[in-house]
Amino acid sequence: MQMAAGLEIEINQEKGRRAVRAWLLIVAAFVVATLVVGGATRLTESGLSIVEWKPVTGLVPPTTEAQWTAEFEKYKQIPQYREVNRGMSLSDFKTIFWWEWGHRVLGRTIGAVFLIPFLFFLWRGYIGRDLRAPLFGLFALGAIQGAVGWWMVSSGLTERVSVSQYRLAFHMTLACVIYAAIIWIVARMKAPAPVAAPVRLRVIAGLFVALVLLQIYLGALVAGLDAGLVYNTWPHIDGALVPSADRLLFETPLWRNFFENALTVQFNHRMLAYLILLLALWYCFDVNRTVKDRTARAYATLFVLLIGIQAMIGIVTLLYAVPISLALLHQAMAILLLTVAVLQAATLIARHVRSPALAQV
DSSP: OHHHHHHHHHHHHHHHHHHHHHHHHHHHHHHHHHHHHHHHHHHTTOTTSOOSOOTTGGGSOOOSHHHHHHHHHHHTTSHHHHHTSTTOOHHHHHHHHHHHHHHHHHHHHHHHHHHHHHHHHHHHTOSOHHHHHHHHHHHHHHHHHHHHHHHHHHTTSSSOSSOOHHHHHHHHHHHHHHHHHHHHHHHHHHOOOOOOOOHHHHHHHHHHHHHHHHHHHHHHHHHHTTHHHHOOOSSOBTTBSSOOHHHHSOSSSGGGHHHHOHHHHHHHHHHHHHHHHHHHHHHHHHHHHHOOOHHHHHHHHHHHHHHHHHHHHHHHHHHTTOOHHHHHHHHHHHHHHHHHHHHHHIIIIIHHHOOHHHHTO
């Protein structure tokens, strides 16, 4: 009887693990969808079409012509309409409205998709102690992300014709941090056998996650400054492989060049891409030389291949003056790269440091 009861508990625990992992992967998929729609919203300059933040009533879009006209009149009061879109038709306004509305609704849907199953799994005892704090932390970050989204939009409602590149980059990077955290948690829950690897490879695997997030941040700055439209040649930028210092660092104080000088921001984005590619090539060689685990080798190789593909997509996107289709592909590839970077780190780090209690979740 005791053996049967123990077996039943083990089966229920395994069902609980599978259910929690499947739920987190669904949440991650929603985050990716929100990132892609958010990218399209930025590229179509739709982000300022809804000038109010109504977390609950904002879920209901205009349904009558009078309601659409009222929303359009609100949009007409901001600088973007007066200086960029003056004369826009109501039909054109509806197009940009739907992009922003869809992005906001997806963000709110993530909250429900996360919170309701989370409470259910807590009630059923599927979530162990080691997972509770990280998951509560994810929910808190999600709530903060919603506030950051409005903070970003509000920057373009009074004095600017677009949102602040600082706030845009923070908003996008925070979404990617949330996504990376979800993938990390899911990877840890698998709890496979530890991988024997030198410390340097574990450190670099973790470093890649940070570097990809930094590159995503720089890419968002490039988007926020429309730097891809200003400097769209390769391999030269502003007529040289390395622009002159008086062009890269003319803003004062000096730090502003790294966030507000379109040339410097895009140059940094390119240089970091080259650095990541070179480091990834060496890392792949080192992993395949020193690590026997096939999964670790596969991730290292895939990471290099994806970086090469991403670099080519970035170059073509630049040369063709940032068409929406290529720009969205470039962003989607960045998310895929982040996924592989996290899984790569989880293979070498999370397997090594995983907690026995976590493995029981």
